[in-house]
Amino acid sequence: MFSNAPSHDMLRRLRLFHEGLLLFGDLHERVRFVLDPLSGQPVLPVPVYALEVDDLKLCLPDDAFENPECLQVSGIAKEINPNTEEACDRHMAYFGKPGHARYARIDVDSIKRLDVVLDGDLVRLANPFRKHEGALCKFANANPESIANTCERTLGTRPDKPLVVGVDPWGLDVRATFGIMRLEFATLASTDDEAREMIVKILT
Structure with a gap:
């Protein structure tokens, strides 16, 4: 499916992590996330301010300030309804009770690692299973x-x-x-x- 594509390594690396550092505005917060089975994009509980900025960055793993080789997921946080979105149930199954009441899906613009950049369109993949x-x-x-x-x-x-x-x-x-x-x-x-x-x- 992706074994011969340049995107394979990035998509594989994205799935290695479930904890990261969320950068939004002048703030940052360590977070836990899952990938939405329908879109392949990160879903996580977020503070209100993260929903008010024009763009944010999710760095994986969560030592982004000391790790130049971290995976950087750039996008916009779009609020989703935890009562209707299966990805929110997934987050509960993975981590239990969330630290914030509001959930967001990160609409991915790009993923970057070192000098390799992957367009967001290649990230938005439903889980075939x-x-x-x-x-x-x-x-x-x-x-x-x-x-x-x-x-x-x-x-x-x-x-x-x-x-x-x-x-x-x-x-x-x-x-x-x-x-x-x-x-x-x-x-x-x-x-x-x-x-x-x-x-x-x-x-x-």
Whole structure:
């Protein structure tokens, strides 16, 4: 799907993070976010002032002031309704109760890392597994011990009570007691069947 495209590495990197530093106006705040299954854009609870600025930047990871190689997501925060948007439910599933009452989707203008810039149009991608993501998560969660073993083997940390909460073509999001861990597939999965195959491989 994107394995031969210049955008592949940026899109893969975007999915490695769920915490970042939000810069808006003269202010900044450390935030936790998810990617909207319908648009591929970041969704997060925000302070009111973040909705009033013309543009903002989400830096990943959250050490942007000391890390020149961070991923910089530029765009505008558009308020969304947490009662109707599935991405807000997703954020709750990943992180629990939000720190702010208002949610926003960042309409991405561009993503930059070093001298590479990716246009926002290439970021706005629906998760092809969205309709069957629940079933894929259930499939992956059939053996929590295997999830914990894989996290320990590939990431160096063994989580207690790991739970797969997200599946996309690049890999799995695993909720642990201390945050979200990312398990990447060896190759992109383009179909539900390929995703299941990748899940079996990564958890074996």
